[in-house]
Amino acid sequence: MNQSKIYLLLLFSVLLTSCIPSKDLIYLQKKDDSNAQPVEQVNQKPYRLQTNDILSISIKAIDPKLVEVFRSDGVGTQGNSEQGTYFNGNSVDDHGNIRLPILGEINVLGFTTEDVRIKIEKQLNEKYFKSEAGIFVTVKLAGFRYTINGEVGSTGTKTLYQDKVNIMEAIANAGDITVTGDRKDVKIIRRYPQGSETFSIDLTDSKATSSPVFYLQPNDYIYVKPLKQKTWGTGKTGIESLSTIITLLSLATTTYLLLKN
Numbered sequence: 001m002n003q004s005k006i007y008l009l010l011l012f013s014v015l016l017t018s019c020i021p022s023k024d025l026i027y028l029q030k031k032d033d034s035n036a037q038p039v040e041q042v043n044q045k046p047y048r049l050q051t052n053d054i055l056s057i058s059i060k061a062i063d064p065k066l067v068e069v070f071r072s073d074g075v076g077t078q079g080n081s082e083q084g085t086y087f088n089g090n091s092v093d094d095h096g097n098i099r100l101p102i103l104g105e106i107n108v109l110g111f112t113t114e115d116v117r118i119k120i121e122k123q124l125n126e127k128y129f130k131s132e133a134g135i136f137v138t139v140k141l142a143g144f145r146y147t148i149n150g151e152v153g154s155t156g157t158k159t160l161y162q163d164k165v166n167i168m169e170a171i172a173n174a175g176d177i178t179v180t181g182d183r184k185d186v187k188i189i190r191r192y193p194q195g196s197e198t199f200s201i202d203l204t205d206s207k208a209t210s211s212p213v214f215y216l217q218p219n220d221y222i223y224v225k226p227l228k229q230k231t232w233g234t235g236k237t238g239i240e241s242l243s244t245i246i247t248l249l250s251l252a253t254t255t256y257l258l259l260k261n
Contacts, residue, residue: 151181
């Protein structure tokens with residue numbers, strides 16, 4: 001009888017440790033009993049351009065014919081597809097430069113898109129046009145690119161056509177984190193001109209929204225590692241774990257009986 005109780009206790013312990021609790025699957029939980037805190041503004045630093053970024057540059061004037069020659073694609077419009085963006089956009093080369101018709105090479109490494117816009121407008125107004133021409137320049141990144149890997153529905157390099165992207169949007173765009181993904185320790189590798197830095201964020205905690213990496217930067221790399229339950233292979237739920245244990249016990253019993261006979 002005591003031996004049976006020991007087996008039941010061991011079985012119950014295995015079930016508790018092998019299945020994944022619901023608290024590990026829910027995003028942005030309030031993990032303390034304190035009163036609601038006032039919403040704090042996230043001080044997101046503007047993104048500074050790096051090599052291999054692709055810019056979409058639009059130059060307009062009161063008379064469109066005046067600026068046709070300055071347009072990198074010759075017609076002032078660029079394709080909506082990623083392939084069209086790649087061929088018609090302005091790529092930042094290994095030296096941090098982009099090339100524009102007439103204006104030539106312009107160094108943009110470490111500048112924001114607003115800095116680049118001001119620089120181009122200034123050159124156009126000082127060298128080629130008067131204020132009456134109404135020069136209007138728009139500079140944007142040709143899509144917000146990031147790479148995601150690990151325990152998500154769809155891995156790979158993704159592109160979103162919006163200026164700001166938070167990590168929840170990026171993960172949703174990749175098909176969400178799987179049941180066996182570790183939401184408590186999501187890694188983000190961020191590139192800087194001087195190197196890269198690795199951050200960790202707990203997406204089950206509501207405080208994640210105030211993390212410096214909650215809002216992504218272009219070219220961020222996201223990695224979602226697997227939970228220990230996947231490594232053990234015991235199952236994601238209690239029923240799956242019980243089925244695994246019964247299968248193992250049946251196999252052990254069969255092996256014992258065969259050896260005994």
